[in-house]
Amino acid sequence: MTTHAHPADSNAPQDDRPSAAITVRIQREDFDTAREIERLSAADSNVGAVVSFTGLCRDEGGRLSALELEHYPGMAEAEIERIARDAAARWPVTGLTAIHRHGKIAPGENIVLVVAASRHRAAAFQAADFLMDYLKTRAPFWKKEHLRDGGTGGWVDAREADKKAADRWSR
């Protein structure tokens, strides 16, 4: 889904902040990073910076054959969209795209993509960083390990470092 977020905070300084085109997709299939970057670059002639982050599946030193990503349909989209709107209210971005895959994903394959576009680089860097930090701790996805030796590993534990990374934005 794609929506437009306008900076609605009445306390925000009056600036020439653009409305941000927000796109959130939850899908089983892979995504095309170059195409998503191109789409946000071309959407607005005032874009001077595009930052992208791609999260991949690791094999943890040869231990894993796959990660299986379970998600909460409906809430996953809604929660990432809430985070993206929050990011668009904090930084003057022209576009934000977040794509998260679910299902079984092999090492080396893409899991998540975040793209942020803005006039100047600081907003795009920070909005992408913020979106990833909150996505990791608030978007309803869970990873289960599949082992190379054929067994099923456990559920991946949440990392304290991820929670700390998200907490630094509210300081």
Added chain:
Amino acid sequence: MQLRYFAWVRERIGRDAETIEVPADVATVGALIDWLSARDEAYAGAFAERDAIKVALDQEHVDHDAPLNGAREAAFFPPMTGG
């Protein structure tokens, strides 16, 4: 009320969803977890690590002291590990 379970909460309870009639004296998320835990050992096991249980009402995160307030759907799951 529709209940949904994800990840190891789903595995320990042994189902991914169910519909229940919430007793009148169960007013908060925490009270609902207590009531479910009293049903049988599977629920008690799933909810034993109380601090590890995250809850959403109508697909929005809430704390355990949140009132149910007529929510149509409650979901229970471990801390999230996406991204």
